[in-house]
Amino acid sequence: MNEVATVAYGSTKFSDDDISVEDILLSTTKSLFDQTPNLSQNDIDTVLVSTNENGQYLGPILSELSGIKPNISHKIENLCSSGASSIVSAYSYIASGLSDTVLVVGADRYDSPGRLLEWDDARGEYTNPIFWASLFTKSYKRKFNLSEEELAIVSAKNHKNAIDNPNAYSNKAYTIPEIMNSKQITADLRLLDCSKPCTGGSAILMTSKELSKKFTDAPVWIKGIGQKTTSAGFTKNNDLTELESTKIASIDSFNMAKMSPNDIDVAEIHDAFSICEIMELEDIGFTKKGKGAEYVRTLFNTEDKKINPRGGLIGSGHPLGATGIAQTIEITQQLQNNAGKKQISNAKSGLVHNMSAAATSSAVIILES
Amino acid sequence: MNKFENELNKGNFVISKCQKCNKIVWPVNDICDNCFSNVIWVTGSKSARIIECSKQKNDWFCLVETEDQIRMLGTLKSDNEPRIEQRILLDECYFDKKPYFMFKAV
Ligand SMILES: [Zn+2]
Numbered sequence: 001m002n003e004v005a006t007v008a009y010g011s012t013k014f015s016d017d018d019i020s021v022e023d024i025l026l027s028t029t030k031s032l033f034d035q036t037p038n039l040s041q042n043d044i045d046t047v048l049v050s051t052n053e054n055g056q057y058l059g060p061i062l063s064e065l066s067g068i069k070p071n072i073s074h075k076i077e078n079l080c081s082s083g084a085s086s087i088v089s090a091y092s093y094i095a096s097g098l099s100d101t102v103l104v105v106g107a108d109r110y111d112s113p114g115r116l117l118e119w120d121d122a123r124g125e126y127t128n129p130i131f132w133a134s135l136f137t138k139s140y141k142r143k144f145n146l147s148e149e150e151l152a153i154v155s156a157k158n159h160k161n162a163i164d165n166p167n168a169y170s171n172k173a174y175t176i177p178e179i180m181n182s183k184q185i186t187a188d189l190r191l192l193d194c195s196k197p198c199t200g201g202s203a204i205l206m207t208s209k210e211l212s213k214k215f216t217d218a219p220v221w222i223k224g225i226g227q228k229t230t231s232a233g234f235t236k237n238n239d240l241t242e243l244e245s246t247k248i249a250s251i252d253s254f255n256m257a258k259m260s261p262n263d264i265d266v267a268e269i270h271d272a273f274s275i276c277e278i279m280e281l282e283d284i285g286f287t288k289k290g291k292g293a294e295y296v297r298t299l300f301n302t303e304d305k306k307i308n309p310r311g312g313l314i315g316s317g318h319p320l321g322a323t324g325i326a327q328t329i330e331i332t333q334q335l336q337n338n339a340g341k342k343q344i345s346n347a348k349s350g351l352v353h354n355m356s357a358a359a360t361s362s363a364v365i366i367l368e369s
Numbered sequence: 370m371n372k373f374e375n376e377l378n379k380g381n382f383v384i385s386k387c388q389k390c391n392k393i394v395w396p397v398n399d400i401c402d403n404c405f406s407n408v409i410w411v412t413g414s415k416s417a418r419i420i421e422c423s424k425q426k427n428d429w430f431c432l433v434e435t436e437d438q439i440r441m442l443g444t445l446k447s448d449n450e451p452r453i454e455q456r457i458l459l460d461e462c463y464f465d466k467k468p469y470f471m472f473k474a475v
């Protein structure tokens with residue numbers, strides 16, 4: 001298999017803007033070209049579009065709008081983890097030799113159809129993700145005596161981290177009491193425990209080893225990938241206090257990379273809701289089961305940005321199809337020592353975790369400088 | 370509208386069961402996910418137990434498991450906080466763009 005690198009990136013600011021997905025895709029692509037002097041349209045042989053938008057033929061449309069005539073171009077939709085799914089597809093095209101240089105562009109709007117999974121009749125009237133998130137939270141509280149304060153620390157940490165992310169939706173810090181007193185959505189969920197679907201785009205350029213040197217002196221290598229789909233429907237989750245697909249995807253990615261959680265210096269993990277970050281820290285293997293909240297408290301108290309340095313989904317906002325790509329850009333910047341105020345010192349290995357629909361599927365990507 | 374939705378609108382809770390391997394297919398579908406045979410439609414059990422619950426405004430919303438060992442989210446009208454493993458009954462159901470399941474304490 002060919003080695004695969006991330007070599008360049010572009011992004012829009014995440015916002016509430018009412019602009020078409022085609023316009024977001026194009027401005028995101030422009031941002032990538034603007035930051036990559038050696039890149040011309042002729043270099044790109046594959047264009048992948050990650051979005052939940054229903055628009056037709058978006059891969060070829062973005063290609064035409066950008067003056068690219070790729071061999072391969074199509075859209076990828078996989079709800080909230082469309083971005084990581086697209087990066088895995090790009091990896092596969094390059095590793096297999098079908099492509100050399102892949103442009104992956106993710107975009108969604110604040111009103112993306114991906115916010116709700118219409119198919120799942122077992123959710124009854126409770127189609128909104130806030131309901132599974134409430135049940136995860138309640139179940140975890142019940143089993144591990146999680147307090148409201150411990151839950152609020154996740155949001156406080158990620159909002160604080162987002163202040164140094166120029167593309168984040170939110171640039172406001174919240175105190176723990178402000179989070180604990182934010183609008184009650186359900187008995188177990190408050191407004192500031194939730195990530196916000198928003199408008200935004202993220203683009204990343206991936207190449208084979210031979211071509212990487214043309215675009216950067218600091219390529220970042222994809223060393224491990226794990227993906228697992230356990231079901232589509234939320235009610236197939238057997239245990240509400242653990243994310244089975246995340247556990248399996250994590251083990252597979254660490255095996256492929258020949259690494260362990262101890263080797264990871266920085267991670268972007270899918271905090272769609274506060275409870276998700278606590279469970280993911282455990283299920284990826286950063287800490288023991290039941291210790292996720294303690295782990296977050298230590299990060300917060302020591303101002304350690306190791307987990308979700310760009311502010312996660314809660315701080316950065318969640319433009320669904322762009323999220324996995326934005327996470328991967330953050331880890332790329334961290335491993336290039338180019339993350340500005342967000343920089344973790346001496347970061348050599350990083351991890352991206354992106355998931356969909358109550359963790360019915362998860363993707364984990366491990367990168368190395 | 371499929372059989373499930375039509376019957377829900379008459380207040381009947383029907384589910385799909387494989388005519389060959391007897392597996393309950395849930396969420397309902399015309400083809401079995403185990404052996405790909407056609408299903409028949411059978412009346413689902415209305416007796417269930419609470420797996421987990423939370424509350425929005427005045428209503429409890431619960432993840433429940435029926436005696437057919439299928440799980441769904443439904444509403445429980447109750448003045449008291451429901452208990453895990455509490456027995457409840459499907460009291461009312463209908464379909465209006467999505468299924469609505471209303472349970473009551475036994
Ligand atoms: Zn069957």
